[in-house]
Every structure is written in structure tokens, then in C-alpha cells.
Amino acid sequence: MMALCMSSGAVTVTLFLNSFTLAWMHSVEKIRWEEQWRIEGNSLHVISASVRGSGAGMEPPLDSIFKEGAWHYTPHVPPQKELRLAHSPFTQEYELCFDGRCTPLNDFFLTLPQIDTIVLEACER
Secondary structure (H helix, E strand, O other): EEEEEOOOOEEEEEEOOOOOOOEEEEEOOOEEEEEEEEEEOOOEEEEEEOOOOOOOOOOOOOEEEEEEEEEEEEEOOOOEEEEEEEOOOOOOOEEEEEEEEEEEHHHOOOOOOOOOEEEEEEEOO
């Protein structure tokens, strides 16, 4: 069974799911971004994305559609083996959303260094 593995240092957390949303707040503009991901084989595939506004270095792509208060688009990104996300006191935490709720990534770990990298990847369990 394919799953999502999240790791920080020697700690790995496994979530049995086929898809998820990764959400975060732009560090300067304070505008929410969301990306919908699907696990296929040993890769992560971004399916769609949305941003609730525009600003410094975050203009939505030309093929974006504005609906329900956000710009929606399909990122043209190849499948990824892993996502490397910064954990830092200088920005708001990434959120992982599935089953109708969003949870800060640091809530999945008992402890995290103040500055760290959290790696998301498809895994088989």
C-alpha cells in the first residue's frame, strides 16, 4: 500500500492516504497558497493549486481562473520524488490537509529543531 512518509532527522511519520493538500501562508504578503497532490507509484504529482491573491513575486499564472475567492490553476511540474519544506520560526508552518481538516506539519512530530527541513515522499508500507 502506498502512503505519504514525512521525515525530519531520524523520525519518520507514515500517513496512509492517496492524496493531500499542502497549504502555507506567503511569508511577506500573508496570502494563503494551496496545492493538491496525489500519490502515484513512488512519486508525488501536483494536480492543482490555488492562491487567494497576488503580490510580491506571487502572480498567478496566465491560465489561472478566479473563482470562490482564489486564483486556481494547474501547475506544470513533473512528478516529484520528494518535497523538501523549511521549518523555521521566521514563517508560518506548512499545513497538511486531508479528511476535511488541516494540521500544521510540526503537529505530526513530537519535537523538531527550531530550524529544520521536513521531507515528504511517497512510500510503500
